[in-house]
Amino acid sequence: xxxxxxxxxxxKKFGGLVAVDDFSGEIETGSIVGLxxxxxxxxxxxxxxxxxxxxxxxxxxxxxxxxxxxARTDTMAARGLARTFQVxxxxxxxxxxxxxxxxxxxxxxxxxxxxxxxxxxYDYIGMSCGRDKPANETTTVDRKKLEIGRALATKPELLxxxxxxxxxxxxxxxxxxxxxxxIQKCGITLVVxxxxxxxxxxxxxxxxxxxxxxxxxxxxxxxxxxxPRAISAxxxxxxxxGC
Amino acid sequence: xxxxxxxNFFQGKVFxxxxxxxxxxxxxxxxxxxxxVFILILFxxxxxxxxxxxxxxxxxxxxxxxxxxxxxxxxxxxxxxDCSLSPWIGMFIAAAITAVFGVIVGLPCFRLHGPYFAxxxxxxxxxxxxxxENNETVFGINLRGAMGLVLKQSGNQFIAFEFANxxxxxxxxxxxxxxxxxxxxxxxxxxxGFYLTAIKSDPDAAESLGIKLTKYKLIAMGISCxxxxxxxxxxxxxxxxxxxxxxxxxDMSVQIALIALVGGQGTVxxxxxxxCLLVPITEFLSEEFGxxxxxxxxxxxxxxxxxxxxxxxxxxxxPVTKLFKSIEAKLFSFGKKxxxxxxx
Ligand SMILES: Nc1ncnc2c1ncn2[C@@H]1O[C@H](COP(=O)(O)OP(=O)(O)OP(=O)(O)O)[C@@H](O)[C@H]1O
Ligand SMILES: [Mg+2]
Numbered sequence: 001x002x003x004x005x006x007x008x009x010x011x012k013k014f015g016g017l018v019a020v021d022d023f024s025g026e027i028e029t030g031s032i033v034g035l036x037x038x039x040x041x042x043x044x045x046x047x048x049x050x051x052x053x054x055x056x057x058x059x060x061x062x063x064x065x066x067x068x069x070x071a072r073t074d075t076m077a078a079r080g081l082a083r084t085f086q087v088x089x090x091x092x093x094x095x096x097x098x099x100x101x102x103x104x105x106x107x108x109x110x111x112x113x114x115x116x117x118x119x120x121x122y123d124y125i126g127m128s129c130g131r132d133k134p135a136n137e138t139t140t141v142d143r144k145k146l147e148i149g150r151a152l153a154t155k156p157e158l159l160x161x162x163x164x165x166x167x168x169x170x171x172x173x174x175x176x177x178x179x180x181x182x183i184q185k186c187g188i189t190l191v192v193x194x195x196x197x198x199x200x201x202x203x204x205x206x207x208x209x210x211x212x213x214x215x216x217x218x219x220x221x222x223x224x225x226x227x228p229r230a231i232s233a234x235x236x237x238x239x240x241x242g243c
Numbered sequence: 244x245x246x247x248x249x250x251n252f253f254q255g256k257v258f259x260x261x262x263x264x265x266x267x268x269x270x271x272x273x274x275x276x277x278x279x280v281f282i283l284i285l286f287x288x289x290x291x292x293x294x295x296x297x298x299x300x301x302x303x304x305x306x307x308x309x310x311x312x313x314x315x316x317x318x319x320x321x322x323x324x325d326c327s328l329s330p331w332i333g334m335f336i337a338a339a340i341t342a343v344f345g346v347i348v349g350l351p352c353f354r355l356h357g358p359y360f361a362x363x364x365x366x367x368x369x370x371x372x373x374x375x376e377n378n379e380t381v382f383g384i385n386l387r388g389a390m391g392l393v394l395k396q397s398g399n400q401f402i403a404f405e406f407a408n409x410x411x412x413x414x415x416x417x418x419x420x421x422x423x424x425x426x427x428x429x430x431x432x433x434x435x436g437f438y439l440t441a442i443k444s445d446p447d448a449a450e451s452l453g454i455k456l457t458k459y460k461l462i463a464m465g466i467s468c469x470x471x472x473x474x475x476x477x478x479x480x481x482x483x484x485x486x487x488x489x490x491x492x493x494d495m496s497v498q499i500a501l502i503a504l505v506g507g508q509g510t511v512x513x514x515x516x517x518x519c520l521l522v523p524i525t526e527f528l529s530e531e532f533g534x535x536x537x538x539x540x541x542x543x544x545x546x547x548x549x550x551x552x553x554x555x556x557x558x559x560x561x562p563v564t565k566l567f568k569s570i571e572a573k574l575f576s577f578g579k580k581x582x583x584x585x586x587x
Contacts, residue, residue: 051451073450074453074455075456077452085447090444090445091445092444093440093444094437102437103452106452108434109434111434150452151452154452185451
């Protein structure tokens with residue numbers, strides 16, 4: 001299948017702070033990859049560079065074989081990369097469906113078409129708050145789903161999900177896992193940042209552990225779970241024992 | 244934004260239609276002094292609506308919009324004075340040039356946000372005013388410096404955009420305001436409107452959905468400047484004089500912005516509502532106390548502004564329509580007891 005995105009020796013410095021340190025890796029097209037690591041490990045920073053919010057201090061990023069290191073965020077969306085934000089950013093004045101419409105407008109000028117696609121997304125993502133609920137009056141889960149739905153409305157090929165399950169209860173997490181699987185079945189590649197290790201181990205085919213900005217280890221959930229470095233740095237003995 | 248506001252508007256439609264009818268018909272039956280106030284209401288409604296198209300939707304505070312009003316007024320007047328071109332044609336040439344000018348000016352300005360944007364637009368306004376005041380000719384164009392442009396009276400001539408009675412000017416304004424409000428409504432219900440609202444709400448999220456922030460802001464800027472230039476042409480034709488110290492003034496810019504802010508940013512009818520509230524207050528106060536207490540109208544302006552910011556930070560449009568709606572519901576259920584509340 002080949003890779004959809006490849007990072008080569010990517011580093012990001014904020015002043016003296018090295019947020020991402022010489023990270024290299026690639027994501028297989030059609031796969032679902034988990035990105036985990038302790039707080040401040042640089043996960044969100046990595047997403048920001050992949051979606052070209054800011055360029056890396058050094059290193060290169062290739063998206064579908066094209067060098068996008070210095071590309072702009074909006075052109076990345078047009079090329080098929082969509083993302084959600086860890087701190088949700090709903091368009092508060094708009095309704096849920098109107099939020100989706102903004103995403104859908106990337107590929108159409110027609111309001112009715114956008115509306116129809118937005119309503120399909122609403123049903124697809126399985127929200128229950130009502131289509132015409134103002135976005136700033138929705139609950140945490142619905143905000144997370146709103147983020148996913150809005151990103152999906154741009155018809156992406158690669159979707160970056162930044163802690164969409166944080167703040168959700170176990171039942172809601174299960175729902176979101178199902179949603180992720182459904183999205184993957186549609187042929188969309190997923191990269192998922194999550195702190196709930198159990199959930200991410202069941203969801204993902206491949207796990208990358210980030211530690212202090214650098215890649216600590218990567219592999220299948222089993223490989224990672226048995227990696228001594230991962231256990232000592234992040235997963236902890238408890239998780240290993242629990243496996 | 245859309246669905247909700249629509250239903251609000253149509254539910255308050257009795258008052259809305261009443262208000263619009265007053266604006267349409269009453270000026271026919273009042274004396275000239277009152278007609279002048281009506282003309283000012285619609286003139287400021289027009290300017291504020293144009294301001295709203297870019298600043299109201301994008302959520303930036305331009306305090307230099309009088310520049311574009313002035314540029315429009317100058318171009319169409321110069322075309323009339325020096326090239327004998329009818330203002331009816333000149334106003335479109337002026338509008339096109341003003342739109343291009345607005346886009347060029349907007350290019351650097353829209354890289355800034357919040358107070359930086361506002362300060363830059365103030366600086367721009369002052370820069371243009373001082374420049375025009377101090378230059379007699381620029382590139383062979385006879386700007387006439389601080390004297391301004393005096394348009395000769397040529398009698399009641401339609402072709403010269405010159406009318407004997409105020410009421411004709413008024414209906415020209417009605418048409419211009421109607422066009423501007425229609426354009427606002429169309430924008431609001433189109434991709435452009437969704438994009439601008441998204442940009443205002445969260446630029447980072449908007450950009451991540453593929454929205455080119457600068458491009459859409461500049462499109463809105465172009466439309467806004469195109470339309471406000473018509474107001475400029477009207478101003479010149481109506482007053483028959485364009486003075487740089489008035490039309491490019493900071494006062495003018497602030498007044499335009501305030502009316503739109505008080506009315507309701509990003510709403511279709513808010514600026515008109517704001518003008519209906521603020522312009523009569525100003526006119527009445529400066530009429531009554533202009534001699535004894537000059538500046539009182541500005542004082543009252545300030546108070547109204549503070550009250551609105553404190554109690555209706557998003558303008559009077561939504562609270563007022565809500566009020567109208569509830570009054571209407573009461574009147575309605577008074578007549579027919581069976582009507583239920585909360586109909587959709
Ligand atoms: N814009 C910025 N300016 C300065 N420092 C930043 C910026 N963004 C992130 N950092 C710093 O970079 C480091 C990595 O941050 P990042 O947000 O990528 O971590 P994370 O892995 O997403 O953590 P979390 O699990 O808490 O979300 C942190 O120390 C953070 O304080
Ligand atoms: Mg993070």
